[in-house]
Amino acid sequence: MPLTIYNTLTRCKELFEPLAPGKVSMYVCGITAYNYFHVGNARVFIIFDVVRRYLRHLGYDVRYVQNFTDIDDKILKRAVSEGSTMQAVADRFIAAYFEDADRLNILRADSYPRATHTIDGIQRLIHELEQRQYAYAADGDVYYSVRKFSGYGKLSGRKLDEMQAGASGRVETDEEGEKKKDPFDFALWKAAKSGEPAWESPWGKGRPGWHIECSAMVRQELGESIDIHAGGMDLQFPHHENEIAQSEPVTGKPLARYWLHNGFVNMDGEKMSKSIGNIRLTRDLLKEYDPMAFRLFVLQAHYRKPIDFTAEGLEAAASGWRTMQEAFQYGAKFQALPGWSDGEALDQAIVDRFNEAMDDDFNTPIALSVLFELAKDLRREGNQLVHQGRLDLPIEQLQLQFQTFVSLAKVLGLETLSGKIVAHSSMSGDLTIGFTDAKIEALIQQRKEARQAKNWAEGDRIRDELKAQGITLIDKAGGVTLWHRD
């Protein structure tokens, strides 16, 4: 089955066909750099990272662009309160973005355009809109004339008249409102206020409005028409609607063929918002949870549905990730066994099941169920090996399963980061080194003698001592004791 994607623009699942065969251009709205990004942002980045990885897996050459908004009222506000500059604040949180995103195993974009580096493109676009009379200058500001664009509302499925009739709580009494010809018109360019960063322009000193940057950056980085444009649900209106309005009258082409929007992350059933004060920063979350556990948490629900962020849910995901980790770790044990070959073949039937799930609008919950089936098999065999010293399945089959597991997990960005996790988890690393295999064997022998003398207390003491060093004993029938490091 070929890939089908739910397109917000048409409200249908559609067959995915890129503009240019074999190539995909993709733009994801990134952060406004005024703070560390929160878990809702993280969901966006994880989900579209997976979309990108899957497209690659299907053989597409993907060009992925994600912007940084580095001029904005919130950044300015923070700069003022810190006695810093807008650029310094933005630079700091952009650097932080990379630290956090890297930990979540989010692949680097091909390009990260910044609004302040796109001023020329923004001004050119505004100028073109003005020429076509989609924009008008008013006292140093420039506004987009929403009524001019017949397609306005096509993405979010609303009509201007209906919105106006019912807009609740809308206040249009500020001075900006007075300059607009229509309350739904929005700013493309804003006249400079004293003390704020500003750029020279045909309309006087000022700075870009809220939506124009993305239109300009998409055009500059990817061209006039792209394959996929993505972001959170709330960007549908007005942000993406406005992007379409700004771009399409100028280019005469659809801005994007497929519009994808993901559902929100709620906090214990409530919307995450500043006013409630329940914003959860990804950086803080990662102090408590393995980044991969969070990735698993996000991918266990379909991307278009809301997910509820709860401690219980995170714990469940962390347990699930432990299962997968064990499967990864047993791979190393299997590799050392005779019969493990150099091949990298995959189990095609399983790959097909995985692809079938992902082809259906990126159904990651089902894709994960395929991975869990593999992981549980691998874990059982691994345990069998450690506890019984034998395997039930032929090594060739295990190799196939393991390679398939690793390969498909990687498509979802689930990877063990080369032993780092293990190193971090052993708190008493120095002491562990002190316990050589020989010493462990000797202690086990002591314990065996104690137990034969029915000195259970001494036997348990030795077991506890080893446990404290991260060494687990497995007593088997016949007095044989196996052990392994955790």
Place this chain on the structure above:
RNA sequence: GGCGGCAUAGCCAAGUGGUAAGGCAGGGGUCUGCAAAACCCUCACCCCCAGUUCGAAUCUGGGUGCCGCCUCCA
């Protein structure tokens, strides 16, 4: 007021006409001096009512409940 979404086991979550994936947690068992680990087994008729159909969690109508967008917000 306008538009849209959701309601499946203790929790999370797939499934959109053919008799309920998967994860987490739980229960029972084997093994053990006890324990741990491991292994085996086990756990739902899908919010309510009516209808369509040989057959519905899945379609239609009605009801109830929850949520989102319309405002900077992922």
